[in-house]
Amino acid sequence: MRALITCSYNGTHFLGSQTQTETKNTIFGQIEYIFNELNITSKPQPSGRTDKGVHASGQTFHIDLPEFWNDLKKLKRILNEMLPNSIKILSIKEVDAEFHARYSAKSRVYRYLIKTNESNPFEDDFISFYTDADFKSIQKNISLFIGEHDFREFMKTGSEINSTTREIYKAYAYKKDDLIVLNFEANGFLRSQIRLMVGALLNLDATQIKEQLDCKKQYKIKPATPNGLYLAKIKY
Amino acid sequence: MRALITCSYNGTHFLGSQTQTETKNTIFGQIEYIFNELNITSKPQPSGRTDKGVHASGQTFHIDLPEFWNDLKKLKRILNEMLPNSIKILSIKEVDAEFHARYSAKSRVYRYLIKTNESNPFEDDFISFYTDADFKSIQKNISLFIGEHDFREFMKTGSEINSTTREIYKAYAYKKDDLIVLNFEANGFLRSQIRLMVGALLNLDATQIKEQLDCKKQYKIKPATPNGLYLAKIKY
CATH class of the missing domain: 3.30.70.660 (Pseudouridine synthase I, catalytic domain, C-terminal subdomain)
Structure with a gap:
C-alpha cells in the first residue's frame, strides 16, 4: 500500500531534511532509520528538501508499506513513540499507487x-x-x-x-x-x-x-x- | 569595578554552563570568550552550574571590569551584539568588591x-x-x-x-x-x-x-x- 504521510519537525537539531551517507542526523535519515527498524524497507520519498535549521509544520512524503502494515493508526502511534520528539507524524493516509509526494504536488x-x-x-x-x-x-x-x-x-x-x-x-x-x-x-x-x-x-x-x-x-x-x-x- | 550580571539562556545548543577546556560550546565558554574579545580578562564567576539542556531565565555571575568599562549600558549592548542569540544579558549592575555571585547568594x-x-x-x-x-x-x-x-x-x-x-x-x-x-x-x-x-x-x-x-x-x-x-x- 502506498501511504502519504504528513509530518512536522523542528529543524534545529538536524543537518537538513535530506538523507546523507555520512550522518543519520537528518530528518529523513531519522525517519528512514525508524522505518527500517519496523522492517519497512521502501525508501520514504519526500515532497522536497528543507535546509539545516528550517522547520516544517506540514512536510509530506510517500512510502510503500508492506501488506502487514494495514493499521495506519497503530503505525502512526508506533512511529511517534520511536521518533525523537523533534519529529512528529501528523497523519498517514492511503493513496493510489501512482501518487508521488514530489511529482504529484500542485x-x-x-x-x-x-x-x-x-x-x-x-x-x-x-x-x-x-x-x-x-x-x-x-x-x-x-x-x-x-x-x-x-x-x-x-x-x-x-x-x-x-x-x-x-x-x-x-x-x-x-x-x-x-x-x-x-x-x-x-x-x-x-x-x-x-x-x-x-x-x-x-x-x-x-x-x-x-x-x-x-x-x-x-x-x-x-x-x-x-x-x-x-x-x-x-x-x- | 565588580559587576553583577544577570542573563538568560537557551541550554539546547550548549554542553552545559560550565567552561570546559576541550570545547568553547558551553554557556560560560561563550561568555568568557566574548569578554576576552573585549579585553576583559577577569574570569566570570557564575552563581552555580546548569546541566546540558537546562535553561536559565535568570542566571547570574560576577566579574571584575577594568576601569575603562564604566558605561554599563554600553557594555550590555555590546555583549548582546556579540553573544549568540541563545544567550542574553538582561542587566549589569555595580556591586561591592566583596560580593560573590555564588557565595553571597541567599x-x-x-x-x-x-x-x-x-x-x-x-x-x-x-x-x-x-x-x-x-x-x-x-x-x-x-x-x-x-x-x-x-x-x-x-x-x-x-x-x-x-x-x-x-x-x-x-x-x-x-x-x-x-x-x-x-x-x-x-x-x-x-x-x-x-x-x-x-x-x-x-x-x-x-x-x-x-x-x-x-x-x-x-x-x-x-x-x-x-x-x-x-x-x-x-x-x-
Whole structure:
C-alpha cells in the first residue's frame, strides 16, 4: 500500500531534511532509520528538501508499506513513540499507487516569521529577529514576486535544475500579535529562494527588487536566517 | 569595578554552563570568550552550574571590569551584539568588591515545566511532555520536600561536596493554561536534585517519597528530562 504521510519537525537539531551517507542526523535519515527498524524497507520519498535549521509544520512524503502494515493508526502511534520528539507524524493516509509526494504536488506553501522586538533566547530557533524590519514596505513589495519569473538571481547554486523559472501563486504578509508572517505559495521553489526573497524584502526597495527579478541587476543580498522559515503545506 | 550580571539562556545548543577546556560550546565558554574579545580578562564567576539542556531565565555571575568599562549600558549592548542569540544579558549592575555571585547568594529558584498534552516538536526543547503526569498528586506531594533534608538519595554523584543536606524554603506547583509549573526555592541544590525530585513526584507516592527523603529506602527514579528545567532567579 502506498501511504502519504504528513509530518512536522523542528529543524534545529538536524543537518537538513535530506538523507546523507555520512550522518543519520537528518530528518529523513531519522525517519528512514525508524522505518527500517519496523522492517519497512521502501525508501520514504519526500515532497522536497528543507535546509539545516528550517522547520516544517506540514512536510509530506510517500512510502510503500508492506501488506502487514494495514493499521495506519497503530503505525502512526508506533512511529511517534520511536521518533525523537523533534519529529512528529501528523497523519498517514492511503493513496493510489501512482501518487508521488514530489511529482504529484500542485503547490507548496512556506511561511516566514519575523519579530522586530529584541531577540529572545527561547524563541530564537523559531523566529527571525530583525529589529529594523519595516512591515509596511514588506507588505507592499512582497506582491512583486507574484507570477511567473526567472528566479535565477534568487537562488543558491549547488543543485542540478532544468529551469530557474517558477510561478508564485500567492505572496502576502500580515501581522499576528507581534509577529510579521510572510506567506508564499508556488509550484516550486529554488534552493534558498524564499530566504533570498525575504532578504530582498528586508534590504531592497521596490525598484531594486524589480531589477533583480527582471535579471537586469544583481544586488548582493544576504539570505534571511533559516530559523524563521517553515514548510507549511504541500497541496495535491 | 565588580559587576553583577544577570542573563538568560537557551541550554539546547550548549554542553552545559560550565567552561570546559576541550570545547568553547558551553554557556560560560561563550561568555568568557566574548569578554576576552573585549579585553576583559577577569574570569566570570557564575552563581552555580546548569546541566546540558537546562535553561536559565535568570542566571547570574560576577566579574571584575577594568576601569575603562564604566558605561554599563554600553557594555550590555555590546555583549548582546556579540553573544549568540541563545544567550542574553538582561542587566549589569555595580556591586561591592566583596560580593560573590555564588557565595553571597541567599537562595536559588528553579522552575520546571510539564505538559500532559501530546508532545510538540516546537516546544520540546523547552517543556517536558509527560502525558500521565497527575497534577493533583504533584501539587500535594511537592510540599514533602520543604525543610532541611539530607538529599543524598536525590543527587547524581560526580561532584565533590561537603554535605548533602540542603534546605528547601518553598516548593509548590500550579497550573498556567495547559502548563504544570513546579517551583523550588532553596539555599542550594545538589547535582540533578531537581530533576530527581520531579522524577519522584511523577513516579512515587507520598509514602515512597518520604521513605527516600528519610534515607530509609532508595527507589530507582529516572531524573525528569533537562529540557523542562529553568534556573529562574538567584536571590541575594
